[in-house]
Amino acid sequence: MSKVVHNLLKVILCLGLLCSCNPVTVHKVTSTIFDGVPSLPPTEQLCEEYHEAKVIEEAAKANAPATAAQVKKVVVKGHPPYMEKRCNDCHDKSKDSGLIKPRDQICFVCHPNIIKRYFVHGPVSVGACLDCHDPHSSAQPALLKVEKKDLCAVCHKERRIAESMHKKVTESGMACTDCHDPHDGDAKYFLR
Ligand code: HEC
Ligand code: HEC
Ligand code: HEC
């Protein structure tokens, strides 16, 4: 099979998988268009990747995977005091907030040195750690609530002053955190 045909076939297979993970339909479509389409691999094999991606997506959304078997690849990272069931290190039923300290102070109890430098990011300076972090667990690294690549855009929808530069670097696939520290910095804009 020529390379072009092979690539076309791949595209069609992918499209087919996106619409429905029904390899028979996919095979019908492709074999109508091309001669010499190889016989199908087993359904499970063909759909495994697709399903795995779906499961990971679902688990990340729910933040609570259904069964161990479904999530062989999803690593849910837990906060040590939560994983060790030291709930009372943070929770106190007798307080109005239900927490040992108000929401904007609780994280500093065990992370007193998280702000180390002169320039401090707005939400960090007011103790709004929970805007970005989950206190218990997350499917993202560093207990982040959303994927790191989507995090900054949750709040930063305003137009950049350095707009064309940002457009260029983000189009090239760089992440905001490649250049900016999320917490603080010695330089303006917490540049690394
Ligand atoms: C590191 C501190 C910390 C630890 C340890 C911790 N929690 Fe929490 N928990 C919080 C904070 C902060 C909130 C409030 C979250 C918010 O308002 O966004 C919360 C919220 C909750 C809620 C309200 C619903 C929710 O999920 O937002 C429940 C229920 C809860 N925690 C149970 C527990 C249990 C059970 C444990 C122990 C296994 C535990 N927590 C350990 C900090 C903690
Ligand atoms: C009772 C103590 C305690 C409190 C309160 C606490 N933490 Fe932690 N946290 C820890 C410990 C212990 C670790 C693991 C060691 C470390 O990284 O310092 C940790 C680690 C982390 C990490 C790194 C996790 C990783 O996988 O890289 C994040 C993020 C974090 N904490 C956020 C928070 C936030 C947000 C709050 C407030 C809701 C908070 N912590 C409150 C004890 C605490
Ligand atoms: C604007 C979002 C944002 C806010 C607000 C925020 N963080 Fe983070 N935090 C991050 C990101 C992103 C990382 C991962 C850093 C990396 O991978 O470069 C991180 C990493 C961490 C870590 C683990 C690595 C380290 O730097 O020690 C801890 C602990 C932590 N944050 C605690 C906190 C605490 C405590 C607060 C509140 C005072 C807070 N964060 C507020 C985005 C945030």
Ligand code: HEC
């Ligand atoms: C929870 C909302 C929130 C998130 C998420 C967030 N920011 Fe911010 N950011 C703010 C606020 C509020 C300010 C202060 C606005 C101001 O000073 O005008 C700020 C200010 C900044 C500034 C300084 C702007 C200036 O003109 O001084 C930079 C740089 C920045 N953020 C980068 C980031 C990056 C990079 C991320 C992702 C890691 C991020 N922010 C995620 C809320 C957020």
Ligand code: HEC
């Ligand atoms: C290649 C490194 C790089 C990347 C990637 C990057 N920035 Fe910047 N950012 C900078 C530099 C350098 C400045 C300072 C520009 C200046 O001084 O005019 C800046 C300035 C800023 C400012 C303040 C001034 C302005 O232009 O509005 C904000 C807010 C900001 N960046 C947010 C972000 C966010 C959000 C992302 C991810 C979408 C991001 N940056 C990605 C390097 C970067």
